[in-house]
Structures are given as structure tokens and as C-alpha cells.
Amino acid sequence: MTRIAFVSPLFLLLACSGGDPASSDRPDSGADAALPEDGGVVPDAGHPEDGGEPGDAGESVDAGKPDDAGLPEDGGEPGDAGLPADGGDPTDAGSPCDVAWTDVQFGGALDDEITDLRIGDDGTLYLTGYEGGLTGVTNIEPTGDALGFVRALHPDGSAGWKTTFDTTGTDTVESLALVPGGFRIAGRTTGAFPNHTNQGQQDTFVAALDAVGTVTRIVQTGSVKPQHPRRISTFGEFLYVGGQDDDYVPTNTNYVESWSDTTLAAFEEHADGTVRAWDWALGSAGTDFGTSVLAVPGGVFLSGMSDSGAQRGPFVRRFSSDADFLWGARLTQVALDAAADLALTPGGDLLVAGSTLTQVGAVSYGEMDAFVMRIDPVSGTLLAKWQAGGPDTDWVTGMDVDAAGNVYLTGVTWGKIDPDATFHGDEDAFVLRFDASGQRTGWWQEGTPGLDTPSAVRVDRCGRVFVAGYTEGPLAGAHEGRRDAFVRRVTFR
Numbered sequence: 003m004t005r006i007a008f009v010s011p012l013f014l015l016l017a018c019s020g021g022d023p024a025s026s027d028r029p030d031s032g033a034d035a036a037l038p039e040d041g042g043v044v045p046d047a048g049h050p051e052d053g054g055e056p057g058d059a060g061e062s063v064d065a066g067k068p069d070d071a072g073l074p075e076d077g078g079e080p081g082d083a084g085l086p087a088d089g090g091d092p093t094d095a096g097s098p099c100d101v102a103w104t105d106v107q108f109g110g111a112l113d114d115e116i117t118d119l120r121i122g123d124d125g126t127l128y129l130t131g132y133e134g135g136l137t138g139v140t141n142i143e144p145t146g147d148a149l150g151f152v153r154a155l156h157p158d159g160s161a162g163w164k165t166t167f168d169t170t171g172t173d174t175v176e177s178l179a180l181v182p183g184g185f186r187i188a189g190r191t192t193g194a195f196p197n198h199t200n201q202g203q204q205d206t207f208v209a210a211l212d213a214v215g216t217v218t219r220i221v222q223t224g225s226v227k228p229q230h231p232r233r234i235s236t237f238g239e240f241l242y243v244g245g246q247d248d249d250y251v252p253t254n255t256n257y258v259e260s261w262s263d264t265t266l267a268a269f270e271e272h273a274d275g276t277v278r279a280w281d282w283a284l285g286s287a288g289t290d291f292g293t294s295v296l297a298v299p300g301g302v303f304l305s306g307m308s309d310s311g312a313q314r315g316p317f318v319r320r321f322s323s324d325a326d327f328l329w330g331a332r333l334t335q336v337a338l339d340a341a342a343d344l345a346l347t348p349g350g351d352l353l354v355a356g357s358t359l360t361q362v363g364a365v366s367y368g369e370m371d372a373f374v375m376r377i378d379p380v381s382g383t384l385l386a387k388w389q390a391g392g393p394d395t396d397w398v399t400g401m402d403v404d405a406a407g408n409v410y411l412t413g414v415t416w417g418k419i420d421p422d423a424t425f426h427g428d429e430d431a432f433v434l435r436f437d438a439s440g441q442r443t444g445w446w447q448e449g450t451p452g453l454d455t456p457s458a459v460r461v462d463r464c465g466r467v468f469v470a471g472y473t474e475g476p477l478a479g480a481h482e483g484r485r486d487a488f489v490r491r492v493t494f495r
């Protein structure tokens with residue numbers, strides 16, 4: 003059960019629930035995105051359409067060209083605000099989009115992973131992850147003396163600054179958010195940072211970094227259970243961390259006291275410190291995960307999944323910044339289905355991407371498929387949904403949206419994501435591109451004989467698409483051993 007449990011709970015779920023998941027499907031279709039609990043409370047604390055798109059709302063650059071992999075020809079994109087001058091980009095020599103790229107693989111003999119990827123306006127890539135860990139040892143991955151990192155890569159893939167988080171225990175950085183003047187990151191540690199005490203097993207930490215990676219603030223928080231932050235998202239002074247408390251096996255015992263529970267932690271940043279403001283948790287009798295958070299003006303969306311109980315299946319919920327529950331949407335009724343990631347369209351609709359065993363779109367392609375649902379962010383009403391995949395299991399781990407509304411999904415496939423793809427064995431990485439209406443306009447699959455597992459896909463302002471995660475082979479460079487971190491540029495077919 004050690005394979006992709008760290009990035010995705012698929013194997014864990016498969017192990018925990020013996021029954022046929024399809025039998026839990028209900029005739030009332032997976033589309034009732036507005037749940038009974040959404041009592042119409044719509045204080046409309048802010049339209050998410052201004053949640054982070056700096057003015058590039060309606061570009062239709064290369065919206066439908068199936069073969070456009072973000073080629074340099076769109077370097078003169080009219081909405082492109084990412085001029086090299088605005089970030090001190092060290093590699094600028096002409097058009098910021100006319101930069102060669104060399105794929106990146108790094109790590110040592112032990113396990114190394116990239117957990118998240120963001121791209122700045124100037125084309126700099128920012129990675130989070132860990133190095134020197136061990137997977138496959140306990141139910142918590144990684145273990146060992148892993149150190150967490152945040153790294154910058156120049157737009158050509160060459161190394162920029164690197165900041166590490168390294169107590170005497172196991173440390174990882176799980177996610178980062180770009181904020182004016184720097185970054186906010188979430189990670190976890192079995193140790194203790196200066197002036198903090200570990201609350202038991204693994205704690206969450208959140209940190210503020212300036213634009214060159216200097217840590218200016220760090221807060222460690224937790225409980226006796228193993229905290230597992232998965233994604234961080236910020237708006238204004240609010241900082242949200244979504245994830246789960248992993249399966250809790252009390253120290254020096256070998257029984258599971260509680261299966262994992264979805265968690266959402268809200269923090270407020272003040273001049274004199276970062277305060278944990280409120281928490282929300284979902285703990286069914288079974289296994290619950292949180293997968294992503296997306297902060298918007300006035301609140302936050304949380305995605306996750308629950309494998310048992312009346313609300314089993316993938317979900318998204320909206321909360322106000324004061325912890326009021328605004329609405330919840332149960333996306334399917336299948337316990338093994340998962341919501342993986344959240345994004346906003348240029349028009350402000352909420353997109354949820356995930357994986358499903360059932361049919362939510364026009365066609366089911368076999369085993370698990372990728373899905374995307376477009377949801378009214380105010381009411382939770384389902385607006386559109388689509389499905390894609392190959393005949394084998396396809397498991398989504400990340401999503402991004404560009405200024406034209408094209409949607410990019412990444413994940414792993416156990417077969418061919420397209421009939422023309424080559425499957426390299428075990429799991430391969432894939433990326434799918436869709437236009438705003440859900441038509442698939444491109445695919446990409448690469449792999450090695452081992453695991454090739456992306457954690458995030460991001461498109462930059464030049465239309466360049468990058469995928470990052472871990473590989474057990476020479477996916478993007480020389481293989482140093484066990485899992486290595488990788489970043490690859492995607493060329494669509």
C-alpha cells in the first residue's frame with residue numbers, strides 16, 4: 003500500500019473498501035450539485051471572478067488549436083502581463099516567451115518528490131517538496147530524515163534559490179501560494195521548529211517567505227494525530243490549509259484509532275503574528291481526505307472525498323472567511339471517486355476535477371476516468387460536466403486553467419490515456435487539455451517502467467505547460483534512485 007498513497011489515496015481506498023463501489027451508486031445521479039444543506043445562504047461575500055485573474059479575463063489566444071503546446075509563437079499574446087521587467091527575471095533576453103527549456107530531475111538515493119508547482123508572472127517556476135525521505139516504511143509517508151524544500155527555477159529550467167525546512171525529524175513542504183512580495187507555504191514535520199513544541203506525530207507548519215525565499219515567519223500547529231496539509235491558498239490576510247489528519251495509529255501501538263479525516267484550517271496574518279483562526283473537519287467512520295483549497299474574496303472552497311456514510315463520494319464545500327458553511331456539493335455517490343483539485347474559470351465559475359468510476363459525462367471510457375465539473379460558485383449549482391480517459395484507471399491529481407479558459411488536468415494512468423499513447427509500465431504521467439466547453443484538445447503521456455506521478459500541472463503566461471511530481475525512472479534526466487523529483491514541459495498531441 004505504499005505506492006501512490008502519499009499523493010493519492012486511491013490504493014488506500016481500494017484496500018479499505020472491499021465492496022463493489024459501483025453498487026453504491028444511486029439513481030439520483032451524481033449531478034445534484036446543490037445539496038440540501040445549502041440553505042440558500044448566499045451572503046455573496048465576494049465574487050470569485052476577481053479572485054486572482056489580474057485582468058486577463060477574456061483572451062481567446064489559441065483557445066482551440068489542438069496541437070498548440072504553448073509554442074513560442076504565442077509570445078506576443080496580447081493579454082500577457084508577464085513581461086520580464088516585472089520580476090527581475092535573470093534570463094530575459096527578448097521576448098519572455100522565447101525561452102528554451104530543459105527538463106529537470108533531481109534527488110538522491112532516497113525518495114524525493116515535488117508536491118506542488120506554481121509559476122510567477124515572469125515565468126519563474128516555484129516548487130515544493132521533500133528530499134531524502136523514505137516511502138514504504140509506515141502508513142505515514144515519507145518517513146526518515148526528509149527535509150522540506152521550496153525551490154525556484156528560472157524560466158529555462160536552471161536552478162534558482164532554494165530554501166529548506168529541516169528539523170531533526172521528517173519534514174516536507176506540501177504546497178505554496180504566491181502572494182505579493184513572496185510566498186506562503188504549508189508543510190508538515192515530526193520535529194519542532196524553534197520556539198515550537200511538536201504536538202504529536204506530524205504537525206502542520208505554515209511559513210511566510212519573501213521573494214527570494216527568506217523565511218520571515220513560521221508557525222507550527224497540530225494535535226496528537228498526524229496532520230497532513232495538502233494545499234494552501236490565500237486571500238488578503240486569510241490563509242487556508244486543506245488536507246487531512248492521516249490514519250492515526252497511537253505511538254507505540256499498532257491499531258488504527260481513527261481513519262483519516264478531512265481538515266480545513268484557517269489562519270489570519272497580522273503584523274505581529276499568524277493566528278490559527280478556525281478549523282473544520284469531516285470525520286466519517288471511514289476514510290476522508292481533503293485534496294485542495296481555493297481562497298476567494300470572503301471565503302474558501304475545499305475539495306475532498308469520503309468513502310463511507312451518507313455523504314460518501316467526492317465533495318466540494320464553500321465556507322465564509324468566518325467559518326460559516328455556505329454550501330456543499332456531493333459530486334457523485336461513489337465512495338471511491340475523488341475530487342482532486344479546484345480552479346476558477348476566467349468568468350469566475352468554480353471548476354472541480356477528479357476521478358470517477360461512474361459516468362458523469364457523455365461517455366465512460368473504462369475503469370476510473372478523469373472528470374471536470376463546472377459549478378456556480380455562489381449557489382453550488384452544477385453548470386456543466388465532462389469526462390475523459392482511457393480504458394484503464396486514470397487518476398487525477400491536479401488542474402490548472404489558462405486565461406482563455408482552457409483546462410489542464412494531470413494525473414496517472416494505468417494504461418493508455420489515448421489509443422495513440424505508449425504505456426511504459428506501472429503508472430504513467432498524463433496531461434489532458436480541454437477547451438472551455440469541455441472538448442478535449444490535446445493529450446500527453448510519458449513514463450518509465452516505474453511510477454511516474456505528477457502532483458501539479460501549471461500553465462504559464464506564455465502558454466507553456468509544465469507538470470511536476472516524482473518518478474522512479476529517468477523521466478526528465480538521470481535517475482538518482484528510488485523516487486526522484488521531476489519537472490517536464492508538456493507537448494500536446
Ligand SMILES: [Ca+2]
Pocket residue numbers: 367368369370371372390391392393394395396
Ligand atoms: Ca479510464
Ligand SMILES: [Ca+2]
Pocket residue numbers: 426427428429430431449450451452453454
Ligand atoms: Ca510508468
Ligand SMILES: [Ca+2]
Pocket residue numbers: 108109110111112113114482483484485486487
Ligand atoms: Ca531519489
